[in-house]
Amino acid sequence: MAKTVVLQRKPLSLSERTYLPQIVTGLKTTFSNMFKGKVTLQYPEEKPNIPKNYRGIPTLVKDPNGREKCVSCQLCEFVCPPKAIRITPGAVPESEDDREHVEKAPQEFEINMLRCIYCGYCQEVCPEEAIYLQDEYSLSGYSRDEMINKKEKLYELGGTLPDQHYKWDKKKNAEDEGNDH
């Protein structure tokens, strides 16, 4: 059983009851604060350090060979709670002949940033590690249209992330060694 102890407060002395000594202490505190360092950032010029696992704007990334990673499986579209993603699946462009007719690629990929809640589910669900919430957090626009990130914008924002899988290199190596399936 916890024992309750009632603390007896000492009656205030005369000087305490005038509050003046306390006011002087307070004044000293604020005065000394004037000469301490500043804790603010000059925002647009100086930016805060963004931690690695920050959930910024969702972006699409390419693999180190510059290929689109997204295969337009549309899992992210389905998982997105506010239905911010809209994907039009399409074919891989003809230039990439080793990939053509093997995978799909998004023909159009839109993320409506007026709907996105930065939950990160898309990143979590993506089987190809193609969509990432990165460190960019400030976006603004003059119209609703501007706030819908199109595919080009998403790739521009995303850039290329180091990727350890080299899926297509491995496939090629396997083919060269003669055990393709």
Add this chain to the structure above:
Amino acid sequence: MFDFEMLFMIGLKVLFALLMIGAVMTMAGYSVLAERKVSAWMQGRVGPNRTVLPLVGYVPFAGKFLKGMGMFQPLADGLKFLFKEEIIPGHVNKFYYNLAPIVALVPALTTMTVLPFGEFFADNGESFPLMLANLEVGILFILAVSSLGVYGIVLAGWSSNSKYPFLGGIRSSAQMISYELAMGLSLLPIFLWVSEPGTGAMGLSLVDIVDSQKQSPWLLLVQPLSALIFLIALFAETNRLPFDMPESETDLVGGFHTEYGGFKFGIFFVAEYAHIVVGSAIFTIVFLGGWHFMPWMSDPWPATWIGSLIGVGWFLAKTIFLIFFFIWIRWTLPRFRYDQVMNLGWTKLLPLALINLIFYVCLVTWLDQPPA
């Protein structure tokens, strides 16, 4: 027939008056800046540091410094107020609504006519106080006129016809009345003391008060209690924290000026800071020896025009320190609750002021006894 001498004198007076208004308004504008800067420093922030005039920014060293200190911020603020749309809400009483900012500003500007701020040494060694009008009853005039400032606030509160300004108006009238008394009573012992036979001063003139502190202790040291009561009442009269009942953003939105915007709000703002400037000047005159150097010391500067310039500078320095003190207090203390303000005013400050007065009446009577 024109009396050119007369015309010249009038012109000179007008010029001086304009200069004085310019000076006080500039100080009011820059105390707003000081408020923002000092509060920023005390809170570990930088404060306004972006505004700059077009070309000044390129001046190598000074430009950057001035920009960093936000020296052009008051200009930008003033311009902003000028160009904003003047909205008059539909539910207000238009006449009083428009009148209120003027009523608030005029007393603040009127009080400065009787403020002495230095002395001028003529060639023959005589000295004249530098002021617009040397009134025999200067302090009485200031007390009377500055308390008119409350009508601006009350009018603003009542004419806005909405609850928060109304509450602000009520509070401010109650508060002003309570603290006016303590303020007046705290000044009486000063005049008793100064009018002591032998010192020569016999009136309510501010110049005599300043001169009585020449080469003798400042009245702050002679009568610390009066100074304290006066200072507290001054905070209450200028609506500064911890007594900013009429405004108290947290419970009354903006208090009496909730319904005001644009330039009218700007006028209230300037009036408030002009009150602070004038209040600091009065405290300097009455308790800090005005333009005289240090307690017990005679002025180290020569009795020429250089001396009078230094004197004015010294007076300004003291005043600016007091303005800083006002700001300092604001960012240190929390606001009192309304009933606490009333309680402090009527049950603490007023009796204290009375006791103080009685004590000094007895003391002065005892000191003044003709030697038996």
